[in-house]
Amino acid sequence: MVSTTILRFVSSCWRPVVDGESIKRVGDASTGRVDGLLWYKDFGRHVNGEFSMAVIQANNLLEDQSQLESGPLSSVESGPRGTFVGVYDGHGGPEAARFVNERLFENIKKFTSEGRGMSSDVITKAFLTTDEEFLGLVKSQWLNKPQIASVGACCLVGVVCSGLLYIANAGDSRVVLGRIEKTTKQQEEVKAVQLSSEHNASMESVREELRQLHPDDPQIVVPKHNVWRVKGIIQVSSE
Known part of the structure; x- marks a missing residue:
């Protein structure tokens, strides 16, 4: 099965609570590090809060990819700033997930620059364009590398920009938000809120x-x- 990143769900679904409605704009976190079978980025401040990320390798060949980008979401200096998180669940090989990791965020920046900023339409267009680009790669390589025609990747994307959280998913994955809620005056608990559905x-x-x-x-x-x-x-x- 050839990988296709057909977007099924894009939504600007949640406005996070920000003290004083202001967002501190700080530098990006350090690059990821490898520790045995674990790849991770330490907890650090980004444009829209604090983030960390970790990946545990389950197979001999790591087929999955993930990325955390913070700063300009456009290729022009006057474009919006925000935070982009992508998780790509590869199968059949790492090629599709690696390709999405290299191209999806770049396409989002491209279409954000061409339009009026971040929007659901920008993310949809970036998904479809990345899909077309990978299909072009498959067509150009499948005679010499037929295995690439059976490679795929599921995608989860979150973009925080201008006080809104945009989420998108394609494939057998879902986005879940952990929200702290008070149960009593002295106790709090984390509740999971499902934001998208897997295909x-x-x-x-x-x-x-x-x-x-x-x-x-x-x-x-x-x-x-x-x-x-x-x-x-x-x-x-x-x-």
């Missing part, structure tokens, strides 16, 4: 969508080992 053949709505898109293929989604899979092979319905 997975285990969901009835996804299976029905696939059947409608492929009415002439009775095997477009079938159960295998008690799990619904696209063509009996993979659970991800878009990537």
Whole structure:
């Protein structure tokens, strides 16, 4: 299956509480470091707060990628500033996730510069353009490297800009917000708030969508080992 980053969900869904409605603009955090099978960025201040990131390698070959960018979200000096977080779950090989890691944020900066700033449309256009670019790479390399035609990547993206959080996901992943809420005067607890839904053949709505898109293929989604899979092979319905 060739990787396609078809955007299914983009939303400016949450306005974070900022003391005095002001945001301190500070420098980027240090570059990531490697410690055994763990890649991480230490907890540090960014344009829109404090962030840290870590990746644990589960396979011999790390197929996943992630990035944390903070500062200008445009290629022009007068463009908006903010924080970009991307998590790319690769499978079948690392090529697709690495490609998205290199191109998606650059495309977001490009389209932010061409338009009037950050928006859902900018993120949608960046997803689709990155998809087209990777398909072009597959077409140019598949004769000499046919394995690249079976590589894929799921994508999660969060952009904090001008007091808004934009989220986008494509594939078998979801965005979850952890929010601190007071339960009593003395106690607090962290509650998980789901902000997006994964695109997975285990969901009835996804299976029905696939059947409608492929009415002439009775095997477009079938159960295998008690799990619904696209063509009996993979659970991800878009990537």
